[in-house]
Amino acid sequence: MSRLSAADITARKRDGATALPIVVLTAYTAPMAHLLDAHTDIILVGDSLGMVLYGMENTRSVSLDMMIAHASAVVRGSKKSLVLVDMPFGTYEESPEQALRNARRLLDESGADALKLEGDAQLAPTVALLVQNNIPVMGHVGLLPQQVTSADGFKTQGKTDETAARILQDALALQEAGAFSVLMEAVTEPLARHITAQLRVPTIGIGASPACDGQVLVTDDMLGLSAGYIPRFVKRYGALASQVDDAVKHYAQEVRSRAFPSAEYCYPYTKPTL
Ligand code: KIV
Numbered sequence: 359m360s361r362l363s364a365a366d367i368t369a370r371k372r373d374g375a376t377a378l379p380i381v382v383l384t385a386y387t388a389p390m391a392h393l394l395d396a397h398t399d400i401i402l403v404g405d406s407l408g409m410v411l412y413g414m415e416n417t418r419s420v421s422l423d424m425m426i427a428h429a430s431a432v433v434r435g436s437k438k439s440l441v442l443v444d445m446p447f448g449t450y451e452e453s454p455e456q457a458l459r460n461a462r463r464l465l466d467e468s469g470a471d472a473l474k475l476e477g478d479a480q481l482a483p484t485v486a487l488l489v490q491n492n493i494p495v496m497g498h499v500g501l502l503p504q505q506v507t508s509a510d511g512f513k514t515q516g517k518t519d520e521t522a523a524r525i526l527q528d529a530l531a532l533q534e535a536g537a538f539s540v541l542m543e544a545v546t547e548p549l550a551r552h553i554t555a556q557l558r559v560p561t562i563g564i565g566a567s568p569a570c571d572g573q574v575l576v577t578d579d580m581l582g583l584s585a586g587y588i589p590r591f592v593k594r595y596g597a598l599a600s601q602v603d604d605a606v607k608h609y610a611q612e613v614r615s616r617a618f619p620s621a622e623y624c625y626p627y628t629k630p631t632l
Contacts, residue, residue, distance in 0.1 A: 362399055362440045364472050364494030364538040371560040371571055380539075380572025382442075382562055383580070386411055386428045388435030390577060395436040400562075402574060403429045403470065405444040406503070410578050416507050420446040422460055429468035441470040442496060447504040450475055454487040461493050474541065476502040478524070479531035489536030497532030499525055500566065501544035512589060514565075516549045529553050529561070541574065542566040544591070565591030 370377045382400040385391040386407040394401055407428055408420035429443045443464055450457035461473055472494035475481060485495050500515040516522040526549070529540045539560045542550055547567035554561045554569050563570030575592060578584045582597040612618035 359438050361436075361438055361471060364440065367399065367440060368538045368559050371558065377571065379570075380560055380562060382572055382574035383577045384410075384574070385432050385435070385577060388431040391432040391435030391439075391441075394577065395439050398439045399572070400442050400574075401432055401436055401439045402474065403432050403441065403443045404474075404576065405446045406576050408446075410576060410584060417503050418447045418507070420444075422446060422449050422464060426464055426467045429464065429470045433469040440472060441468075442472045442474055443468065443470045444474050444476075450484060451477075454484040457484045458487055458491060458493075461488050462491075465493060472496060472538070474498055476504050477532075478528040482531040482535040485532055485535035485537055495532075495535075495537050496562070497529065497537040497540040498543065499528040499532065499540060500542045503543070512544065512587075514544050514546060516545045522549045522552075525549065526553050526556065529557060533557050533559050539572075542570065544589075565589060 367380060370380055380399045381397065382402055383394050383398050384402045384404045384406060385394055386403060391401055403425065405417040405420045405425065407424070408414040408417045414420070425443055425446055429441065433441050445457070445461065445464065449460040457475070464470070464473065473488070474496040475485065476498040478499065481497070485497065488495050501512065503512075506512060516525045525542070525545060529542070532540055537559060539562060540553075540557060541562040541564065542553060544565040545553075547569055550561065550563055550566040551569035554571060560571035562572040562574050564574045576584070579588055579592045580595045582594045583599050583602075585599070609618065
């Protein structure tokens, strides 16, 4: 089975009203990638892993080496979804050449398929250089988590005519630079609908309404595994944290009462022949 490519994802937009929305979820490990792969089109190795897995306060301390390690695991755990990886903060903003050097490392060492870069229209020359070097890029506009250093920075974007026009210009500039898709985070429905109608490439929304061509959520959030702040746009499809709590409580009780391990979980007794 071959993986979906960036061109396959872009082609979904051309199918117009008959196109199936693009399904995207995050994974940071091989087992989770394996579980998602049958149902997703894209698995995103997001730099949200800094907060979700490592308990960091924001995503700004995530390193290229961390992204390479987790992206490699996700590639090993999946077969059919496109594996998309975030370029972490500090690895692409200095110059297009810095971005190309780190992008090559990230893809060559992990075996992933495409990269996502957060940024506005100023990032267009960087995206253009990566695309000219056969590196598929997804843009990320609207709310840019790498610029947010505390929970109260997660705010709806594009609420005034001026900021809405700027986000549209950002998305158009990244498309013209060659991005195969543009992710929009935390924007209102009318703006998401307008941008989606203006772009030739698919839009992927997170907190950006059903008007987008696809949707992404952080898997730990939608499974009900995350603790702490959960944005309003997250629908909980599971309650795994309470299932883990129940299971661990039960295990602890049985260890303390010596009910575990019972005979079925022990090796059968054989008398040593001395
Ligand atoms: O890092 C991430 O998981 C992301 C999503 C929030 C889209 O970029």
